[in-house]
Amino acid sequence: MQHSDTQKGCLYIVATPIGNLQDISQRALHVLAEVDLIAAEDTRHSQKLLSHYQINTRLYALHDHNEKQRAEQLLSRLEQGMNLALISDAGTPLISDPGYALVNLCRNAGIQVVPLPGPCAAITALCAAGLPTDKFTFAGFLPVKQVARREALACLKSAEMTTVFYEAPRRVEETLAMLVEELGESTAVVLAKELTKTFETFCSGTATQVLDWLREDAVHQKGEFVLMVGPAEQSNLDIPPEAVSLLTLLMQELPLKKAAALTAKHYQLKKNELYQLGLELSS
Template sequence: MSAQLFVVATPIGHLDDMTYRAIDVLKSVAIIAAEDTRQSALLMKHYNIATPLTACHDHNESNKIDILIERLKKGDNIALVSDAGTPLISDPGFKLVRAAQENGIRVTPVPGACAAIAALSSVGLPSDHFSFEGFLSSKQSQRLLQLEKLKANTHTMIIYEAPHRILDSVADMVNVFGGDRQVGFAREITKTFETIKKMSLAELHAFIESDRNQQKGEIVLVIAGATEEKDLEQEALDKLLLRLLQDLSVKAASQLAADLTGMKKKVAYQRALELTSAND
């Protein structure tokens, strides 16, 4: 059998979450490509895994790819691991996996822990339709733009956030999504100080502001999608615009709709154009 690249999930906190298969694979491969060899060495020592480690992270992945692909072509099985959880989920590894696929090398997942899915499964928000948004921008201006784009999403959204930014990010979410929007807060999943709660964004901001311990560790936010109330508002606006468009031009109808509803004229004008096109 030709060599394989194994994408191996590792525990996100509790070491007992390591799977038997993951241990067997890590013991059997020729080399383990790790995001942080020092971090992974601790896990390997715990499970008596003596396989050599090599660093493969954001800063060297592009330079390391050719070396690893060459070893795979020669018949050496390689395992890819991140510091914790499933590789590529807000962690390095995408470039290596893509290169393996492009070179006809089999990529085999060894599933296990993933903070995003663990949080989604435990906070009590709809899980039938969700999106993973990763980390938001560290710059507030960019973060606000990202949140504005997500504001109207009706599905559940999963976001990772750094502890030193969590308070500011939640404050921005309150401003953009509204303080009543429901959110799941999952911190330090599977670890000693695990915290899993569901509340409104306004309540979450007050909770983490009053307890600095909640501003530490690995944090996952699971945010409820926009409610049907937004759909009803859009339906009412459409009805108003359609009636006005029977007697007025697009420009006049959108201006009057903006005056009556308080919405921005540009938004009303764009929607009036869309309705006009749809009815042509």
């Protein structure tokens, strides 16, 4: 179905620049100028973008802490025939940003939701990282708590595709250190920093090399980060993830030889391959 750029009672999902203001589309500028109201994650931050392009549309705060309450209010305005745009501080709304509650509410109420494509930090980083892109997993922000974060990284031991994370500057060094411990020093990693901005940087190499780069200068740990982890070594990919999980669990209670034998019997796999995998997991 074709849509005009300003239909009554529409919610427009508008992607905004992640750094370079010139990355906004002409369609996005038109919609932001023509809608009745713009729901923004941080109105003060978004006002800078609007002022730069001389857009005077009124802003309305919609963020993680008030979205469930304010989504109902915005739905009421949409049902009255108002056009609304949803933006986040940077990038595509809902991608590790607020907006799900509002969009879900609108869909259930029969309100038209129109997406405008544009910047997204995960895709921007991935396309220039040099890691496999035929299939990938976007996992958003890693958990804040150390135990949960370590478990999330450990799950990548049998990952068959590139995994993309966002990470906060205050945690990025600790996360890379955990990654080295859980996945090994030679794991392929790319860290993208300050995308589309003046000091845009891609650091790629082994997990240890990227960690060393982070530690060599405090400035390297400042900014907005996208962390990308390459797929597991091909030798491990023939072993189902369920078998890797069982082997890991049994290794905590039994000698490796016994753990490998039991896992091989349960999943009808070769003992030697599981034994070698166990050695790798233990290293």
